[in-house]
Amino acid sequence: GAGFDPVDPAVLRDPYPYYAWLLRHDPVHRGANGIWYVTRYDDVRTVLGEARFGRAGIRDFWASLVGPGPLSEVLRHTIFFQDDPDHERLRSLIGPAFTPRLIRRMGAEIEQTARDLLRPLRRRGEMDLVDDFAYPLALATISTLLGMPARDRDALRAWSVDIAPTLDLLASPEEIARGQAAMGQFAEYLTELIAERRRNPGDDLISAMIEATGGQRPITTNALIGTAVALVFAGHDTVTNQIGNGVLAFLRHPRQLELLRAEPDRLAGAVEECLRYDSSVQSNSRQISADLDLSGTKLPEGAFVVALAGAANRDPAQFTDPDRFDIRRSExxxxxxxxxxxxxxxxxxxxxxxxxxxGQLAGLAELRAAVPAGELVYRRSTMFRGVVSLPITFAATP
Ligand code: HEM
Incomplete structure (x- = not known):
């Protein structure tokens, strides 16, 4: 047949049996549309981590998909679409802006936000985990990080909802039109926010980047806009989806939830296992500019290569009994x-x-899913995996 196709509705619902087949029978697989799918842990690390597998071709492909307009004007300059030396230049700008002081402050803010969000929900005994908890937590975090006032979060949410679908190859013309309009408004908003930060630096990432590049060659507003947009899109749907995927794993494995409650020191291990077991980022794409050999398979110049992190995380060569959800792992x-x-x-x-x-959710007694597994709806995306909504119930407390 046409081979592996991540757009197949059955794959979108549950890709893991397909990954298991690929890992076993065809770990560097030529799939639908001649795209190469890579599944083994070591190969995925090679594809994702090395410069030979570039992003410029993906940028050009995507730019022609969305056409001219604010989307490609802003996004084509973001870190996701650069190869070296531009990639390294942006990385050395963004990386150091996450100062230890900023990270410490964010840690305290995140714990506080999670507690504050849960307080009114405790009395209800039910919530939509995605809308009521995961998304607001992720949105508050990214907007605090960027120094956006809390009152602007609803606008940010609306722009994100319209822009996010355009980042996927499944985007429809209507979605692209809505995304263009939203990106135009978002860029305008950021222009003002950045001007304000230039006048009044704060304790946030944008101020840190302005500060770090002061002196001879100050950073341009366009570069800052691109970086802010990149962080918003890298950093909030991914987190939202990952919270949903993780909680769902615990709901399906109640003994693991009991273990976490009994031994709260396992929280860090539990987070790693949630990331491994059902990652919110399933795949990332590259294009190669010269023939190369990947574990014995020859890939031709110009080939599109998709590294499936979701499959690498179930590679039996790295993880014992990889389909088992087990927070005690230390692999x-x-x-x-x-x-x-x-x-x-x-x-x-x-x-x-x-x-x-x-940590907060594990503290809720009698935590259960409020809908049968068959009714869960996944986001329509090949890259990002997460449920659109996850109704849960728990013992209400005053
Ligand atoms: C890059 C996953 C959260 C910022 C990446 C990449 C992955 C990833 C797989 C590499 C993409 C590639 O190789 O093509 C995730 C997951 C997250 C998450 C699963 C949540 C569970 C965040 C957050 C932020 C962020 C919260 C920012 C506040 C970035 C940036 C890059 C990146 C800036 C680009 C790095 C580069 O190209 O050098 N992320 N991410 N991510 N992520 Fe995240």
Whole structure:
């Protein structure tokens, strides 16, 4: 047949049996549309972490998909779409702006936000985990990080909802039109926010980047807009989806939830296992500019290569009994944050959010899913995996 196709509705619902087949029978697989799918842990690390596998071709492909307009004007300059030396230049701007002081402050804010969000929900005994808890936590975190006032969060949410679908190859013309309009407004908003931060620096990431590049060659507003947009899109749906995927794993494995409650020191291990077992980022794409050999398979110049982190996380060569959800594991780190030169710059922050969320939720007695598994709806995306909504119930407390 046409081979592996991540757009197949059955794959979107549950990709893991397909990954298991690929891992076993065809770990570097030529699938639908001639795209190469890579599944083994070591190979995925190579593809994600090395410069030979570039992003410029993906940028051009995507730019022609969305056409001219604010979307490509802003996004084509973001870190996700650069190869070296531009990639390294942006990375050395963004990375150091996550200062230890900022990270410490964010840690305290995240714990506080998670507690504040849960307080009114405790009395209800039910919530939609995604809308009522995970999304507001992730949105509050990213907007605090960027120094956006709390009153602007609803606008940020609305723009994100319209822009996010355009980042996927499944985007429809209507979605692209809505995304263009939203990106135009978002860029305008950021222009003002950045001007304000230039006048009045704060304790946030944008101020830190302005500060770090002061002196001879001050950073342009366009570069700051691109970076802010990149952080918003790298850093909030991913976290929201990961909280949902993690909680769902615990709901399906109640003994693991009991173990976490009995031994709260396992929280960090639990977060790693959630990331491994059902990663919110399933795949990342590259294009190669020269023939190369990947574990014995020859890939031709120009080939599109998709590294499936979701599969690497179930590679039996790395993880014993990989389909088992077990928070006591101490094997390799999950491939969910990528690798090497492009390893996720927000991994520390994401782990803090996941810990805060899981720590708070594990404290709810009688935690259960309020809908049967068959009714869960997944987001329509090949890259990002997460449920649209996750109704849960728990023992109400005054
Ligand atoms: C890159 C996953 C949260 C910022 C990446 C990459 C992955 C990833 C797989 C590499 C992409 C590639 O190789 O093409 C995740 C997951 C998250 C998460 C699973 C949540 C569970 C965050 C957060 C932030 C962030 C919260 C920021 C506050 C970034 C940035 C990059 C990146 C800036 C680009 C790094 C580069 O290209 O050098 N992330 N991420 N991420 N992530 Fe995250």
């Amino acid at each position: 390799r780190p999950p491939m969910s944050f990528g690798a090497g030169m492009r390893f996720c710059l927000g991994a520390l922050l994401a782990r803090m959010e996941l810990k805060a969320a899981l």
